[in-house]
Amino acid sequence: MDATAASITLADVGKVYPDGTVAVDDFSLEVRAGELAVLIGASGSGKSTILRMINRLIEPTRGTITIDGRDVLKQDPVQLRRQIGYVIQNVGLFPHQTVRANVGTVARLLGWDRKRINQRADELLDIVGLDPARYGKRYPHELSGGQRQRVGVARALAADPLVLLMDEPFSAVDPIVRARLQEEFLRLQATVRKTIVLVTHDIDEAVRMGDRIAVLAEGGRLLQYATPAELLSRPASAEVRDFIGADRGIRRLAVTPVRDVMSPYTGPADGLPTVDAVATLHDALAVMLTSDATTVLVTEDGHPIGQVTRTAVFDTPVPETRI
CATH class of the missing domain: 3.90.1280.20 (CBS domain Like)
Structure with missing residues (x-):
């Protein structure tokens, strides 16, 4: 197994809220080590709920979730989250901290010394295309939306996690910046090879980014899990075909x-x-x-x-x- 990544397995995972609402129903999925898996579906399909159950921001009602063969439900949730990179739509940077301090957040919680934290922060800022000498001492409000998103990715990677969870990470920026961020992130992934689960509502982003794509229906039902080329060539059902659209043949050319x-x-x-x-x-x-x-x-x-x-x-x- 790749030492920089870990497999993720969800087996018969469900989430039912006290009022009886079924957010996710008997969901099973395996993400291979070093793979970028995309969860996509309409609103109410449970994709963000599934993502948050992996790092226990939401506790599943039933089922098992393992990372590298270890049951996440048997681990301390705080320690678990410190081992998992997490990138959200609006980044969530601390406004009162510099960019360098933001990137080093998890490393500080893990007890790294200051020199090591700063070295790691500067290394990652450089990797995501932000000159640490220029941007390290700036504050989030001094950055563009795309730059803040890069800092969020750098922060998620700072402690060298085996797994990276991304919830609509590029949707808050304009289309031109989004395409550039997607391209830069794919180059980064080719270098770091993390196991990534990415949530999106954009089929074009899913096709461009994913090694495999999970198409979800309401209640977290898995309709199909396949490579982009397979999904576009062989939709498993009329429901999948309708979701990916009539222009799937054109999208297939892109993969x-x-x-x-x-x-x-x-x-x-x-x-x-x-x-x-x-x-x-x-x-x-x-x-x-x-x-x-x-x-x-x-x-x-x-x-x-x-x-x-x-x-x-x-x-x-x-x-x-x-x-």
Whole structure:
């Protein structure tokens, strides 16, 4: 198992409130170590309740939740939360503390010495794209919304938790900043490889961010749990199909690498538009439409390695289901 991440298992978890309201009913899910799992569903589907039951901000009525094989319900909840990173929509930074102090909050609670805390805070500020020399001594009100969100992510990672929980983390910023934060977070995740459970209401964010996506219905019913490509290609029911929308075919292009449909190219490369080998079919189609071309050249390190035709884009095969 990856030493920086831990699996999360929810087995027959339920939450029923005293008035009889069923927020979550017999919910089971496994998140593999180092995986980013997205919970998505309409209002009332219990996605935030499920997230908060993992760190016991809400106590489940029944079922078991384990992290790295350890039952969270048998652990001290305060100690448990100090081992889990938590990022919320409005960040929740302490307004009277500097950025550096905010990032070091959990590390202080764990008894780290000041030098170690400051070193870790500066390291993480640098990782999330905030120069510690410039931003470390500022206060939250002196930052933009996107900058505050980055500080929130840095704070959640400060004590090097195995698990990171994120509740609508990017929804409070405008679409342009949100897309930039998503991209930066994916780069960060490629480096730190934490186990992440992310709640969102945005299917495009779920498809872009998730290794696997759990689609929930009212009462915390799990409708489908699959990779983005599988979800868009094979909705498990009419309810899932309606939720992800009629344009799921277009969304599927955004999660299909050009390498999946690339064919050899032996002709001259002059005049053909290009896409990088890490691009998706959505990128390739966009280049074709912009350039009024029916073929794009796929390049790696500046050298042509294949081609993608417009026909290949529209004839993209449905991916095999992964277990």
